[in-house]
Amino acid sequence: MKIAVIGAGAIGALIAGYLKLKGEDVSLVGRPEAVCIINKEGLKISGVRGNFKVDIFAHEVLTYKPELLILATKTQDIESALKDNLSLIKDSIIVTTQNGVQADNIVSRYLPQGNIISSIVMFGSTYFSPGKVVHNFEGSWVLGDIFKKISDSRILSVSLTLDKAFTTIISEDILGMKYLKIFVNANNCIPAILGLSMQEAFSDPEVSRVSIGIWKEGFDLLSQAGIKLVSLPGFPVENITRLISIPSNEAAKAFSGIMTKLSKDPLYGSILQSIKRGRSSEIDYINGEFVSLAERHRLTAPLNNKLVSMVHEVEETKKFFSKEGLFNSVKLLLN
Template sequence: MRIAIIGAGAVGGTLAALLARAGNDVTVVARGENLRAIRQEGLRLDGGFGKVNAPLTSTGRLTEAPELAVLATKAQDAEAALLAARDHLDGVPLLVVQNGLGGLDVARRVAPASPLLGGLALFAASFLEAGHVTVTGPNPMIVGAGPDADRALLDRVVAVLRDALPIEVTDDIEGAQWTKLLINHVNALPAITGLSVQEVVADPALRRIMTASMRETVRIARRAGARFARVQGVSGRVLQMVGVLPLTLGAFFPRLLARRMGSVPNPGSTLQSIRRGQLTEIDYLNGAAVEVATRIGMPSPVNSAIVALVHEVERTTVFVPPADVARRIPLSPVSI
């Protein structure tokens, strides 16, 4: 299949390399030093899915219509990337693989003629140098039908993807997005402290803050009428428990996520952006929970404080010591 991957960072780079290895005709749309590196040396992938050096087509701008387009940029870059490619996306099936809650809405607005699929990357990957991605957690990707995508299209795309990497299919992509949003709460504290996800979860004070942010988000989702779909064997009912358990018991969930990442230190996607000197997508992660809370008139003190600290590190490029984080994100008796 002729596939265009728009965005060749950790997620897009992983998908591009694996889909090319499976025999697809893959074009990646990249920019800057990453584009130059891929043109010169190919896209190098190593780690949990094996080694691949994919000599695929690379370009700064889509120049022809593919059979399938995959949007894998950061959430804040999605609209601009789709606008740049829009002339070659008319009616082309579009798989949106992004964090946060609004990716499919952006795609529907910019590419209204394209049938949409939603994708959630559960694999952990690090993009720390141009043209090179390392997979630290070879987990599956979840795919579900979005607006105007029928089951036949979903099955066809899933068949292609399954030749390249493990795929789980969901009948509730919106509920799965909420679950992934909760999973992505592991990203913020590494970006604030400079520590890996595993190091953050191992620190008792930071683990309590992470658990508190997750519990707050579960409560926001419940008040907003949102659902949590099953992801990697974790049911919505289990996630609802995070919203009611004391922090010491609710910490089972971040511990589980860290354990599934394995022993290789995982920086998380938000810290990777900080290290590259780029703006993060925190407004679409913990910030998405804050936005929903504001809309429904509910306080979100823990997630609001986390978002503010990530933006501080973006501005100053100075990480905050864990002890200072614990002092600056105090947990009230209600939070505990």
Template structure:
């Protein structure tokens, strides 16, 4: 099958390398040093799912229409990437692999005649250097759209992706997006401090803020009428209990998540963006919580403070100390 991958970072690189290894005809988009490295050396892949050097067609934009496309850019880059590649995405199934809540709505405004499917990648991969990605922790990918049953397009795309990694078409994809958003609340503190996810959760000062942002997110979701999907050990009943816990008791949830990550430092996608000098997706993670809260007339002070702190740091390239990070307001 001819498969296009738009955005060859950690997630896109993983999907591209695995599908190439399975024998599919893979074309990828990349820029700058990443494009040059793939063109010269191939796409290097290693880690928990084995090693492979993928010989893929690489260019700044797609040069032909694939049978199936995966959009794996950061959320803040998705709109531009979709517009640049729209000519070769019309009328086909396009899988949007992104964090946050708004990816499918953005894509629908640009590709009204494409069959759009959302996807949540729950494995951990890192962009080691241009043209080189590694998987640090295995996990599943869930595909779907909205709060109902998965479409035939979602089931078909899950079947293709399921050839190379655990992949499932899931009902209540909206609930899955919200569960993943709760999980993604661990990403901000590493990007603020430069520490790994495990280090930030092990620090009592920082873990208080992480826990508060997760609990606030969970509460906003429930107040918005969300029924959380079961992902990564989280479920609607468990999150209902978590949302009601005092902060000291709620810390047990991120602590358990950190233990499940193992000993390999998990940097989180937001810190990886900062290390590459890229704008982060903070507006589509913590910022999504702030917008969802505003839509129901509620505040989200913890997540708002995190967004404000990140926006202040991004232009400087600096990081907060653990003392400074732990001083962010929680309640």
């Protein structure tokens, strides 16, 4: 199977590199700087599986028709990636990997729904520099069909290929899982606002209180909107309901303990990684999804709305908030 991965960032580079190491026919599409370095020096992966230098071809745009296209750009970059390569991917199976719940809808404006496999990555990776990524922690790769248009045999075929790099799971209700993944990612806004690693940010229980507030507000919104969360591998829905049902101070201490032990290497989260690279982040598709959901159902999401605006302020000014500044900005919005 000829495979292409569009997006040479933390997730895309990791996926392409591991598939290549397993002998798959795969190439990588990325930005000019990354393409130049990868073609000259190879793709360098370090982390939980060891250190690897992967010889892989990289291109700025596709040069062939892939049977399988793994779309690993940020959500806000999907349209430009599709437009740049559209003539070569009309018959490809497309696997989306983005956070949030909008990626598949965007892809379906350009390509048949029956060619789209939605996915959720539960493994973690950090973009270090062009052509260099760190694999922070292991996790499965969940596949599913939001539109109920793609055949089971096609999903199974893709699953067997991707399983060479990561353990794959096929879900019958991936949309409910994707909404739960928003909760997992929603805390990424806090390190982005502070300019700190996740371990540094959440070592402070006061900062962790903000995360509990995000979850409480999000869970209330989804309940009122009638959206059912579905447990993820390694992250059951009870992880949310248990913490939001106990006093905030206790929940914050428990959350702090979990987050500071996620990885021995610093974790920055996707939002801060984008900001550090001078790019727009996916905040509008994570915490912003709570805000949009509230608007669609004539509800409110004041905490998430405030945090979205703070991330955009950091993007525009390149100035991070102090922990005190963060807490003072949101303390009246915490339950």
